[in-house]
Amino acid sequence: MILVGVDLASACAQVAPPRRNDVHVLSNGAPGSEAFAQALAIGAQSLIDLAGSPSLLLETLSNVGEGTNPPAVVVGVIGGAGGAGASVLAAALARVSSWTQPTLLIDADPLGAGSDRLFGLEFAEGARWDSLVGVHGRLSGWSMRDSLLNDDGLSLMCFPQTGSVSLTPDAIRRVIDAGSRGFDMVVIDLPRHLDPACEEAIARCHEMVVVSTTTLAAVASVSRLIQRLPFSRSTPRLITRGNGLVAPHEVAQTLKIPLHTSMGNQRGLDEDIDLGAGPVRRHRGPLARTAQALANEFCRGA
DSSP, X not given: OEEEEGXXXXXXXXXXOOOOSOEEEEESSOXXXXXXXXXXXXXXXXXXXXXXXXXXXXXXXXXXXXXXSOOOEEEXXXXXXXXXXXXXXXXXXXXXXHTTSOXXXXXXXXXXXXXXXXXXXXXXXXXXXXXXXXXOSOOOHHHHHHHBEEETTEEEEOOOSSSOOOOOHHHHHHHHHHHHHHOSEEEEEOOSSOOHHHHHHHHTOSEEEEEEESSHHHHHHHHHHHHHOOOOSSOOEEEEESOOSSOHHHHHHHHTSOEEEEEOOOTTHHHHHHTXXXXXXXXXXHHHHHHHHHHHHHSTTO
């Protein structure tokens, strides 16, 4: 990065330097039209007013250190009906991914059990949503990795155990953007209520997974949900769980999305979670196999 004081921009322009990225002109006050012309003459990427936007320079400098790696793959997991098991699958996918790469699990469902509770980490120390909602400015991916609750390579952005936190589109956007810079995979446990924060999160997902049981009521519910989801980047994958009256391939045909996996119920899963062992204590169960298959498909560079 090259920083040029506005008082030297004219002299730099006379040298006619070759064009390059990451050149910024700094001023200590509102820049006038002449300053903009000088910045344009040297091919500056931006003109930063240190007095008017004191944090912008820090954000720009932070981007230099975090811009060497491609952004993370962002995966959204949503339940087509209540009790479908989307939160457990999101947690399992994040855990499996963390075995091979830095992974962030974002809990965006304020009415869920809590991603930290699924891993038995509800009393562990680390920043949660109440530390970030209402705080403005850029978040560093590196600082997030240092401050969030972390368990063997898996970082969690979750809700506090007490109190109420309302997510805003700005808060979810800043966390996803920071996670994209600081991790290799970001998994979002999405709520079923499509408020502005949820829609913002979905808009930033590269991949989507819809989880549903195979009962008639569940298929009707997920059908309504899919019609409202603002998918924009890719066709969502369907994962069915359990045994119901509707065959998994018929669920996929009804919903008009591809069936990824028909996952059977896993014995002992509830007990593993209640004991704080997490959702993939049994590496060979249907949940672990499904999570591993998804992680392999979504792996950055795959």
